[in-house]
Amino acid sequence: MFKNSKSRFDSISDGIFAVVLTIMVLNIKVPQSVSSSSINQLIKEILIYLTSVGVVSQYWFFHQEMFNAVKKIKNHIMILNMCFLTTVSLIPFATAWLNDNLFSRITVITFALVLAVANFFQYLMFKLILSDCPQINKHDLEEKRSALIMLIGSFFYLIIGGIFPPVLLILVILSLFIRSSVAHIIRHF
C-alpha cells in the first residue's frame, strides 16, 4: 500500500522553490534615508536579488522539465532531490552574505560552492533519470549536456571567484544569458 507519490514529489519541490524565490526579497533592506549611498546600496541589493532569482528560476526550469515524463520516483531519486532542494534553500543565505560583502573572497567562494553542489546534484539526477528511461531523444541529451556544462562551469566559478572575487557575479549573470540564448539558438536551428 505505501509507496512514493509523484504528485507529492512535484508539490514539495515547487513549494520549496516558491518559498526560496520569495524569501530572498526579505534580503533587500528598506533604505533608511534617500542619500545617494543608500540608494546605491539598494540598487546593488536589487541586482544581487535578481541574479539569485535568475539562478534559482533556472534550476526550477530544469527541474520541471526533467521530472515531467517520470512516472515513478525511486527512493534514491527522492533522497537526491531533497539534497538538491536543501542546497537550493541555502541560496537565500549565500545571497544575504554576498549582499553584505560583495567583494570578499569567503562570501564569493561560499556562493560559488553552493551553486557547485546544487549543479552536482542536478547533474546526478539527470544522469540517473536518463539511465532509467527507454527512449531518449536529442533534446534530452542536450539538457543532460547543459547540466554537465553547468557543473563544469561552477568549478570554473569557484576558481575565478577565489582569485578575483568581484568577477563572480558578472560571470553568473553572463552565464544565465548565454545558456538561455544558446539553448534558444540550438532549438531554432
Place this chain on the structure above:
Amino acid sequence: MFKNSKSRFDSISDGIFAVVLTIMVLNIKVPQSVSSSSINQLIKEILIYLTSVGVVSQYWFFHQEMFNAVKKIKNHIMILNMCFLTTVSLIPFATAWLNDNLFSRITVITFALVLAVANFFQYLMFKLILSDCPQINKHDLEEKRSALIMLIGSFFYLIIGGIFPPVLLILVILSLFIRSSVAHIIRHF
C-alpha cells in the same frame, strides 16, 4: 522525454503568489505602545497592506484566468512568467518602503515602477497567449483590453506619483474598485 509541465507552471506560480500575499503581513509592525500616534501608524500600515494585497490578488486573478485554457507552455512564456512573478515578488519590498515613507517621491515612484513593469509583463503574456489561440471570444478580448488599460494606467501612476506623491495610494485603491465594478457591469449587460 524532457518537456515543460503545465501543472508545475501553475504550481510554482500559485506558490509564489501565496508567499507574496502572506509575507506582506510581516511588514505590519506590532505597536510598542497604545498611544494614538502608534495606533495611527498601525492603521496606516494595515491600509497599505490591504492595498498591496488587493493589487497582488488582482494579478493572481488575471493569471489563473489567462492560463486556464493553455495546455502547453512554451519556453518564452515560461521565461516571461518568471520575470512577471519576480516583479510581483518585489511588491512586498516596495510596500515595506512605502510604509516607512508614505509621501516621499522616491518610494512612490519605486512602487509605481514595480506595478508598471508587472503590468508590462502581464500584457505581453496576454498578447502572446491570444496570438497562439485559435478561438477567441469577446470575454478574452475584454481581459486583454483590461491588461492594456492597466499598463497605460500604470504610466499615469508614475507621472502623477512623481508630481504629487501622496495621491498614488488613493489612485491605486480607486483603480482596484473601478476595475472590479466596470468588469462586473460589463459582464451583466
Place this chain on the structure above:
Amino acid sequence: MFKNSKSRFDSISDGIFAVVLTIMVLNIKVPQSVSSSSINQLIKEILIYLTSVGVVSQYWFFHQEMFNAVKKIKNHIMILNMCFLTTVSLIPFATAWLNDNLFSRITVITFALVLAVANFFQYLMFKLILSDCPQINKHDLEEKRSALIMLIGSFFYLIIGGIFPPVLLILVILSLFIRSSVAHIIRHF
C-alpha cells in the same frame, strides 16, 4: 478561452493557509536566558501559537470541506475568498500583538475583530455556495449552521474581550474543543 480555474483556486488557498500556519512560529522568540521568567514567557507564546494554529486549522478544515464539491468558481466567490484569506493572513499579526500584550483591551479586541471578519466572510461563502447547489443534505446544513454559530460567537468574543480582556484566549480555546466535540457527537448519534 479565459475562465476561472478551480484547481488554481484550491492551490492559492492552500498555499496561503500553509504559509500563515507556519510563519506564526516566527512569533515564538528564542529565550535569551533560562530564568524562570523567560521560560514562562516562552510557554505563554507557545500556548498562544497553538491556539492561533488551532483557529486557522479550523478555517482550513471548513474551507476544504466547503469547496470540495464546487466545480465552477464564480467571480464573486473568488473575490469573497480573497477577502477571507486576507483576513486570515492578518491572524499572525494579531497573534504577535497578543503575545506582547496578552491582557490589553486593544490587542484582545483586534484579535476578536479579525476572527469576527473572517467568520463573516466564511458564513457568506457557505450561504452563497449552498444557494447555488441543487442537492443539500443534512450534513451540509449542519456545517452552514456551524459557520453561523461561529459568526455569532465571534461577536460574543468581541463583547467579552472588550469587558474582560484576559478571558478571550480561554474562550477561543474552549470553543475550539466544544465545536470539535459537538461535531463529533452529532456525527455519531
Place this chain on the structure above:
Amino acid sequence: MFKNSKSRFDSISDGIFAVVLTIMVLNIKVPQSVSSSSINQLIKEILIYLTSVGVVSQYWFFHQEMFNAVKKIKNHIMILNMCFLTTVSLIPFATAWLNDNLFSRITVITFALVLAVANFFQYLMFKLILSDCPQINKHDLEEKRSALIMLIGSFFYLIIGGIFPPVLLILVILSLFIRSSVAHIIRHF
C-alpha cells in the same frame, strides 16, 4: 455535498512541509566578520540546519508514502495530521534555540520533546491508516515498525539528551543515516 478532500489534504501538508524546510534557513545568521570564531559559529549553524532539514525531510518522506494509497481522509485523521504538522512547524523554533545554546540541557530536551511528539502522532497515523486498510503487504508493516522504532528512539533521545546534552545532535544525525541504510539493506535482501 460538503466532504473532506484528499487533494487539499496533500496540498496543505506539502505546503507546510515546504515552508518549514525553507524558513529554517533564516536561522543561519550572516556572519558579521570573517574571524575564525564567526566562521566556526556559521559552520555549526549550517550543520544544525542540515540536521533539522534531514529530520523534517524524513517526516515528509514517510508522510507522502503513508498517504499515497489513502483515498478518503476521515475526520480524526485530518485532526491528527494537523497536530502532527503543527508539531513539525515547531522544529524551526527548536532549531533556532539549539543554535544559540547547543549544549544546554533545556534546549536539547525541548528539541528531543518536539521530535518525540511528532513521532507519536506519526506512529498513531500509521496505525490508524493500516487498521482501515484491507490489504497490507510486508513493506507496509516494515514502515509501521520503522515509525514505532522512531517513537521508541525518541524517548531514548529524551533520556540521553537530559543526561548528556551534547550527545543529542550526534544521535539524531546517526539515526538519520542508520534508518536510511537499514531501509536500503532490507529492501535489497
